[in-house]
Amino acid sequence: MPDRKRVEIKINGESYSAEVEPRLLLVDFLRGIARLTGTHVGCDSSNCGACTVMMDGVTVKSCTLFAVQANGREILTIEGVAKDGDLHPIQQSFRDHHALQCGYCTPGMVLSALFLLSKKPNPTEREVRLGVSGNLCRCTGYQNIVDAILAAAKRGGQVGRRPT
Amino acid sequence: MYPASFDYFQAENVEQASRLLREYGEEARVIAGGQSLIPFMKYRLALPKYLVDIRGIPGLSFIDKKDGCVRIGALTVHREIEESDLIRSQLPIMRDAAPLIGDPQVRNLGTLGGALCHADPAGDWGPVVLALEGRLKCVGANGERELEAKDFFVDAYSTRLQPDEVLTEVVLPVPGAKSGGAYLKLARRTGDFAMASVAVQLTLDEAGVCQHIGIGAGAAGRTPLRVPDAEGVVRGEKISATVLKEAARRLSQAADPIPDLRGSGEYKREILKALLQRAAQIAASRCKERR
Numbered sequence A: 001m002p003d004r005k006r007v008e009i010k011i012n013g014e015s016y017s018a019e020v021e022p023r024l025l026l027v028d029f030l031r032g033i034a035r036l037t038g039t040h041v042g043c044d045s046s047n048c049g050a051c052t053v054m055m056d057g058v059t060v061k062s063c064t065l066f067a068v069q070a071n072g073r074e075i076l077t078i079e080g081v082a083k084d085g086d087l088h089p090i091q092q093s094f095r096d097h098h099a100l101q102c103g104y105c106t107p108g109m110v111l112s113a114l115f116l117l118s119k120k121p122n123p124t125e126r127e128v129r130l131g132v133s134g135n136l137c138r139c140t141g142y143q144n145i146v147d148a149i150l151a152a153a154k155r156g157g158q159v160g161r162r163p164t
Numbered sequence B: 001m002y003p004a005s006f007d008y009f010q011a012e013n014v015e016q017a018s019r020l021l022r023e024y025g026e027e028a029r030v031i032a033g034g035q036s037l038i039p040f041m042k043y044r045l046a047l048p049k050y051l052v053d054i055r056g057i058p059g060l061s062f063i064d065k066k067d068g069c070v071r072i073g074a075l076t077v078h079r080e081i082e083e084s085d086l087i088r089s090q091l092p093i094m095r096d097a098a099p100l101i102g103d104p105q106v107r108n109l110g111t112l113g114g115a116l117c118h119a120d121p122a123g124d125w126g127p128v129v130l131a132l133e134g135r136l137k138c139v140g141a142n143g144e145r146e147l148e149a150k151d152f153f154v155d156a157y158s159t160r161l162q163p164d165e166v167l168t169e170v171v172l173p174v175p176g177a178k179s180g181g182a183y184l185k186l187a188r189r190t191g192d193f194a195m196a197s198v199a200v201q202l203t204l205d206e207a208g209v210c211q212h213i214g215i216g217a218g219a220a221g222r223t224p225l226r227v228p229d230a231e232g233v234v235r236g237e238k239i240s241a242t243v244l245k246e247a248a249r250r251l252s253q254a255a256d257p258i259p260d261l262r263g264s265g266e267y268k269r270e271i272l273k274a275l276l277q278r279a280a281q282i283a284a285s286r287c288k289e290r291r
Ligand SMILES: Cc1cc2nc3c(=O)[nH]c(=O)nc-3n(C[C@H](O)[C@H](O)[C@H](O)COP(=O)(O)OP(=O)(O)OC[C@H]3O[C@@H](n4cnc5c(N)ncnc54)[C@H](O)[C@@H]3O)c2cc1C
Pocket: A046, A047, B029, B030, B031, B032, B033, B034, B035, B036, B037, B038, B039, B054, B074, B075, B100, B101, B102, B103, B106, B109, B110, B111, B112, B113, B114, B115, B116, B117, B118, B122, B123, B124, B125, B161, B165, B166, B167, B168, B191, B192, B193, B194
């Protein structure tokens, strides 16, 4: 057995520290150690985006990153997106536009939308579709998700701002 | 889905990375963005016992221009290339390719160096770097050396890098004023690897005669393919449908695409032909834009 490594990861502003096997995936650190189960595992093979989180301000697939690689970095998961029980404008917009059915893809979709709007506050429909092209949804047919993100962008202001 | 166990080291500099790689030999692997290596490890296509993480090494992520060349650090992620103003103005062919790689999450972690070292026959950077006649700087126990892109790729997923070598930088000569380049990729859907792809970098003279041309093709064989045979047909000629048709024929002759779920060899050859003709036309029109 290789040595376990101590890793410390800041998740939604809170520090979590553990000794882990180097092969522990970030998504299992989040779900199993930090007990934040909002981040989902869909394909476990880098394709579906259900496991999307932000690391230092950019989206990554947490099933395709070892926890040791995230040592010392800052992670934002879906649990950190709403503030004090108030939905983030993107979440509110998903709700208003019926942009989720089973909800399995939603945490990843919201993080991808947040990242997109942080880069492009006024995206075109095509840019929105490309922005969530790393996230698969088996339920909605995407149209309502695209509508929700476009509507969130139209509200303007600080929609793409990372929650702090 | 878990990869086999391994031991993990974070290298602080290139020398340390190279030393670790030499110490552990064939059982060690560099990890950069992990966007190819981790899936390979999960599928047990790669079974490293030791991972040397180079992502934390300072000074390997940059894009700048020096001595007529754009230099890109090996750890530069695809997204940074996509967003770079220098790339947009100096090497539009790279700006074509970057947003076609995978999806936003992959482009946020995956690196130029990792993509080249992974040497996927259908990868996007191989053909581009070949068409631009790039050079790859590698550092190993025996010091630094530079490899030409055309000598870099050996076979599918295999390069000339020695086990103790780290790719540190990609050097791309900036083409002259009347140059234009274009990269086209056909994929089954957004984010997928290429069914086939073609990169063309052209230089025309005042009369529109081709002075220089680099052609690279992806998913055209077991490695990214440079196609001197097709280049020879275009060099010294004006860009015309007839010339490009012949170049396309030569490309399809030189190509030996691996048949897979993305298409038969025969189908991929047809795609290559079409893409070469279209990419060359776009490249030629870009020469005019810059004149
Ligand atoms: C869903 C998905 C879709 C993708 N789609 C595409 C696509 O359409 N087109 C495309 O081109 N690619 C695609 N990729 C691959 C992507 O471009 C990867 O980023 C890239 O192939 C590898 O870069 P990396 O930094 O992640 O390397 P890693 O995965 O960390 O490493 C890959 C290999 O290169 C070696 N290596 C890495 N860096 C160095 C270095 N500096 N020196 C020596 N050896 C090194 C490693 O040892 C390993 O063998 C996709 C990947 C995924 C997961």
